[in-house]
Amino acid sequence: MLHQDILKDQIDRESKLPLYQQLYELLRTKIQNKEWGPGDMLPTETELLEQYQVSRATVRQALDELVNESLIYRERGRGTFVSHPTVDQTLVRIVSFTEDMRQRGFKPGTRVLFFGLVPATQELAEKLEVPLGEELVRLERLRLADGEPMSIEESHLIHSACPGVCDFDYAHNSLRETLEKACDIRLTRANQVIRAIPAPDHLVDTLSIQPDTALLFIERISYSQHNLPIEFLRLYHRGDRYVLYNGLRG
Amino acid sequence: MLHQDILKDQIDRESKLPLYQQLYELLRTKIQNKEWGPGDMLPTETELLEQYQVSRATVRQALDELVNESLIYRERGRGTFVSHPTVDQTLVRIVSFTEDMRQRGFKPGTRVLFFGLVPATQELAEKLEVPLGEELVRLERLRLADGEPMSIEESHLIHSACPGVCDFDYAHNSLRETLEKACDIRLTRANQVIRAIPAPDHLVDTLSIQPDTALLFIERISYSQHNLPIEFLRLYHRGDRYVLYNGLRG
DNA sequence: TAGTGGTCTAGACCACAAA
DNA sequence: TTGTGGTCTAGACCACTAA
16 A cells, blocks of 8 residues: 555555555554554444445455454444553564553563674574575663563564664664664564573573573564565563463364 | 254354354354365355355355454465464464374373362362362373373363263363363363463473473463353473464564 | 456445443 | 444456366
8 A cells, every 4th residue: 555545544446455455554554653542433334434435345344354453343332442452462463562561560661782783693594584694683672571670682683674773772762663664664474483491591680580480482583564574583581570361262 | 053053054044143153153163073174175155155045245254254263264266275273373272282283293192190070279269260169170181292291281170060071081082072072062262371480390200301491381261152161271381392383463 | 268266336224332 | 212333135346266
């Protein structure tokens, strides 16, 4: 979908993109830009079909996608509303640490441990699908919850894909927001592996933990809207403070 | 949906259940009963609307649900097919250990460590929403992969909800299948908490691990089709052998 | 070329919530 | 009673796959 259409808040009948996907993008953008906040009611289906000049089925198809992603929920007889973020989104959506901590009732904090350029090792090169030695941005942050260490985040970005990222300070800026605003890169999907590991010796002091503590260790590859790998992330969560929630179907 | 309708493979126009949900149930049942196996093509949408005498939109709505649950996938111009199980379903669907191990390429095995009746402790009573002291079925199993210990499963069931379960041997029977066949109880959804913990001393020998190994510890409450809690499950997975995979959206 | 799923329309009636 | 979302119909045309 063209940037101008999002700005114009209009559906392009000439576009190759299906109408419902265009409408989905428009609504999704408004939600993520906080034009509508959690709990706010969206326009009714009738209002949407009039405003965007599509059929009700098309409106509902767009809304269905948003419901599936838990960005909105519907209540029969009342209306359609923006969802309140919940902790169990951590295993479904890419959630920033800051957002995650707020949902858990903690005050988030950050300390940058390392920020610089490094060459891709064998492992990183494979995960990010780049040649060995490719220039990567490495950002290592200690994450705090209510002032106490909670997690260590070890991020690796392909520098050539997001040349502007080094001009920012990630003690105060969100990496995801910077990627979006400065590099026009959106992380649209990711795959991750979750493990339980004993705390490695070199992290014990930084995380202020006993040597025998277990860590929830997550390795994640995130992909851009162009479906290219952008970031390889290692998360070391303190097992005694950080847990994951999720729901299952039968 | 009535049992007889599933047997008759028919949609009941008098039922209060929406047509698409009835169709969804019928198709889901056929898939789970392996009437159609992984990779098999479902009847085309046209065939389905003729067979069940509903409109195409209704057929698609039923299929959409199955697609959302990753039970089927569609290929434009080719047809609709039953999905192959994948390891990343472990965080989306309730998957039996046996199925899980097969997907991971292991040969599953089981040893029953304990099987009997116990009164509900404070914690169990709260999780299962029953009075303190309520009679519970406790089933403790060591799970093997390729003959080596992989996990310990500690299951607690409300005995009054599934009186027949004690008549079976769970070294060879699936708990879920028995619940369904002997008690007419389907586990339709569940909530779980995932943690990393150091291996407790009393599990070290049973799991054949070093004392400093970390475990992936999962606590799960499963609910029946009547939306009542049925099972409280504790899973102790060896962190050095068992990992979780999943995908995220942006 | 025939058959598949993908998209879209313009209706209709219903169940539920709130005033 | 009014307005909301929930369900359903009977069409239509398109893009893609495979023969």
